[in-house]
Amino acid sequence: MRRIARAVCRFGGLAVCLGAGSASAAAPTYHRDVAPILQKHCQDCHRPGQVAPFALLTFEQASKRAHDIVRVTAEGRMPPWHASVEGSVRFRDARVLPAGAAAVLSSWVEGGVLEGDPGDAPAPRNFGSEWGLGAPDLVLRSGEMYQVPAEGPDETRVFVIPTGLTEGRWVQGIDFRPTAPKVVHHVLAAFDTSGRARQLDARDPMPGYRTAGGYGFWPAGEMDGWAPGKAPHRLPDGVARYLPAGSDLLVQVHYHKSGKVEADATAVGLYFARAPVDKQLHATGVFPPVKNLLPLRWNLRIPAGAADHEVTGEDVIRQDIHIVAVIPHMHWLGKDFLLNAERPDGSATTLVKIDRWDFNWQETYDLAEPLALSKGTTLRMRAHFDNSPANAVNPSRPPVEVRWGEQTTDEMCIAFLHFTRDDEHLAGRPPARFRQPKEDSGR
Ligand code: HEC
Incomplete structure (x- = not known):
């Protein structure tokens, strides 16, 4: 009783x-x-x-x-x-x-x-310092420690870590271990095969390079992200991300200063697929309408002083897919964010709705269960921006007109999506874009 x-x-x-x-x-x-x-x-x-x-x-x-x-x-x-x-x-x-x-x-x-x-009292929780999924197949860590300053605004840096892979590998799980979790708000990861990240790194005198929240360019592919409280997990057997030979891992760390200088080099543990991979995890994004194709620019113009500026974007899915994760992205002027999926049969699902956007908590929202979306489904994004002086985190005082860009004083409005394609059957082969010509012959 x-x-x-x-x-x-x-x-x-x-x-x-x-x-x-x-x-x-x-x-x-x-x-x-x-x-x-x-x-x-x-x-x-x-x-x-x-x-x-x-x-x-x-x-x-x-x-x-x-x-x-x-x-x-x-x-x-x-x-x-x-x-x-x-x-x-x-x-x-x-x-x-x-x-x-x-x-x-x-x-x-x-x-x-x-x-x-x-x-x-319940038994105290055991916060093990071991890797959550056991010993990784490959541990990567940036060569130098970054000395996170004691004071100042939050900062996002991208660390470029050569994978040293001589052949492509399928990554089924990824985990992150900051040396200074006290100052690490969240981590996002991607990979580069173009050498562009190394150039950006070379231009910045400190370890890694600074960005406004992205990577400073479009990387070849995305990996999973991490934030406090997020347990690592393996993708279902048969699903993985392909990490090509010779690629560089990009580890984007959002730092929050603690009042003390802290040294950090976030280690990344990779878990390779145990079973043959049939589906890769793809990434795509919903953007505002395109303004210019070469160079690619999106139509985003937020007037100085506008307190509730609406930005919309949409995209139609061209094949049957399963959505695995949603990652909304805006900078400091972001106010709210909504992404809906409207199916051809008229039914709709809200993929993510954020009423109070907070730049400090850029999360990778993993769906509890992958969500099936049929061909012809429209993804509709709607966001609002506050470019008024009343926005306490407005980086420009007084406010100025803000356009699309990578700088903290620029803005973005993107719904990134991670998904699998129902019609994809790789049967263990690398994705087409990473296949050597010889691997393709005879197939
Ligand atoms: C994912 C990390 C995280 C979790 C989980 C979390 N907190 Fe916090 N908490 C923070 C951070 C970071 C701050 C300081 C900055 C801020 O306010 O965002 C904070 C600040 C606070 C503050 C001070 C804020 C103020 O305005 O006084 C309180 C109180 C607090 N947390 C209570 C809690 C309680 C209670 C829980 C659980 C029910 C909790 N937190 C869960 C990260 C977290």
Whole structure:
């Protein structure tokens, strides 16, 4: 009976708790009711050395911040997760509190921030320092440590790491291990076969090169991304990304300064496919309309002072596909972002909806289940930008007209998509664009 009362209490809020017994027995306690929530939903970031500014591992730490914890969870600001969960696809590793958890935290404070019986506490979480998927097949790390300055605005750098691969490999899983997770907000990865990234690297005196959030050019292909709380995973057997021979891995790290100089060289662990690969993971993007083909420019012009400037874009899918991940991308003026899929039969699915865009949390949103979209489906993107002086993160003061570009003071509006093609059957062969002429002959 006590067990049931406890479970109801955990997610039912104060009213239910009071109904379940006497107030003193039912008021949530730290060890019994609060610690399980903090453990599961906060400690990925709120522990020493990680990206959040303080730890939430003990009663002392949590009780000191009890009111802030209630405020940020009630407002939906923590855990940080910007994609709307209502009416859209479900995402893997979504950082959202279960219904009722915020109410438990607030009744804990209303009930007097009780510590309770340490015997009720869940076993502490084990944050292993080992690679999440076991020993990688290949570990790559940039040669030099980057000294992340103590102070200043956030910064995005791309590190260029030669893979040294003498033959192409199928990558089924990827994991990232920053040396200074405290300052690493998120990581995105791609690869280059053109030598362009090495040129950009050579031009920047520091390790890697600085960008406004992209790679400074269009890389040959994308890899998976990482943000705190995201567990690495293998793609389903038969699906992988092809990493061609001689390619350079591009590791794009978004740094958030910590008040202390921190040295970082994010290590990347690659897991090669164990079974023959039949489908590659493709990447594409939905953009605003094209303005100019050579050089390629997109039509994006945000007037100075405009507080709610709309940008739209659309694309029609030309074959049956399965969407695996969605990655919205804008810079500092981004306000909200929506990507819908409208099928030929009239049915529609929201792929991602972000009501409060935050440049600091550029996420790779992995769908919990790949989503089938048939040929002829229209992908419709709609975003808004705030180029007014009221936008606290507007990089231009006073605001100026903003166009498409790579600089922090430029803007972008892209919905990147990772997908597989239903009609693709590689039977272990490399993708056509990476095949040597001899591999193609006779097929
Ligand atoms: C993915 C990482 C991450 C997770 C998970 C996370 N936080 Fe945070 N938290 C941060 C970062 C980074 C900051 C500081 C910057 C900011 O506010 O974005 C922060 C700041 C805070 C603050 C101070 C903000 C303020 O305005 O006072 C509180 C309180 C807080 N977090 C509570 C929580 C609680 C409670 C949870 C779990 C329910 C949680 N956080 C989960 C990363 C995280």
